[in-house]
Amino acid sequence: MVTATWTEGTTRAGEPAEAPRVLGAGEQRLLGHADARVSWSAPGRARIRDAPLDEAVGRLVAHIRAFRPGVVVTHDAYGGPPGHPDHVRTHRVTVLAAHA
Numbered sequence: 001m002v003t004a005t006w007t008e009g010t011t012r013a014g015e016p017a018e019a020p021r022v023l024g025a026g027e028q029r030l031l032g033h034a035d036a037r038v039s040w041s042a043p044g045r046a047r048i049r050d051a052p053l054d055e056a057v058g059r060l061v062a063h064i065r066a067f068r069p070g071v072v073v074t075h076d077a078y079g080g081p082p083g084h085p086d087h088v089r090t091h092r093v094t095v096l097a098a099h100a
Helices: 011-023 053-067 085-099
Strands: 003-004 029-033
Touching: 003 053, 003 085, 029 053, 053 085
Parallel strands: 003 029
Antiparallel strands: none
16 A cells, blocks of 8 residues: 555654555555645655656656555546545556556
8 A cells, every 4th residue: 555645753644554454455655745735744745746747656656566566546537526636646646657
């Protein structure tokens, strides 16, 4: 499981770290981008929607190649019902990384 936003040591970083344990999905991996709506989620890091596309895709490709998953799941192209900008961008990054 790879989470696009939040970094180690921030308030919500523990939430996505717990999910893989509950699901039996191994170690949590963080891309470390800031949440679009919470600037302190990754101090000094670009928001996922502002990060250069090739950089974000490349970082996710590295995780995919290291883990070699059989299935990749992400948000839909519209970011779900609320249309969260992080979810829209994460969808695009994930689809491009999976194709790479």
